Amino acid sequence: MIRVTAALLRFSWNEATVLRAKEALFLHRQGQNYLQIANRFKLTRERVRQLINIAIQLESLEEAPDNGLSVRTHNALVRGGIEEISPEAVKTHFPTLERLARIPGMGEKAIEELQDWLGKNGAEKIQ
Numbered sequence: 682m683i684r685v686t687a688a689l690l691r692f693s694w695n696e697a698t699v700l701r702a703k704e705a706l707f708l709h710r711q712g713q714n715y716l717q718i719a720n721r722f723k724l725t726r727e728r729v730r731q732l733i734n735i736a737i738q739l740e741s742l743e744e745a746p747d748n749g750l751s752v753r754t755h756n757a758l759v760r761g762g763i764e765e766i767s768p769e770a771v772k773t774h775f776p777t778l779e780r781l782a783r784i785p786g787m788g789e790k791a792i793e794e795l796q797d798w799l800g801k802n803g804a805e806k807i808q
Contacts, residue, residue: 694735705729706736749801754794757786768804771795778807 694702701722708718715726715733722729741752748755748766755766761784763770775781781792796806 698732698735699739702732702736702739705732706740709733749798751791751794753786754791754798757784757791758795760785761787768799768802771799772804772807775807781807 705718705722708721709715713721715729718724719726719729724732750758750766758766758771761774761781763774775784778792781787781795787795799806
């Protein structure tokens with residue numbers, strides 16, 4: 682059974698789109714090509730490709746931990762070498778802003794978000 686949560690509907694996709702996207706991805710993983718799936722749903726191959734991409738995005742959202750950080754910032758920290766995201770781990774791995782800025786995907790907005798998150802979780806901001 683496919684479960685649709687409110688978090689998945691926060692984008693512009695409605696519930697029917699989410700369900701269809703997940704079904705299209707399931708069929709694709711079962712070995713059906715875009716044309717076969719398109720014929721089944723009476724869609725174009727391009728729309729099937731878009732639906733499969735939506736389903737892949739939804740999977741990454743479902744797997745992302747709810748630690749209060751955006752998926753982008755969370756993934757950047759993981760790429761930077763942190764396995765479990767906590768204020769202590771962030772401060773230990775990245776004692777300076779210079780080291781934090783070296784992480785791929787950790788731009789100004791992500792750093793600002795991380796600094797706010799540290800403050801909300803009782804830790805000092807990284808200097």
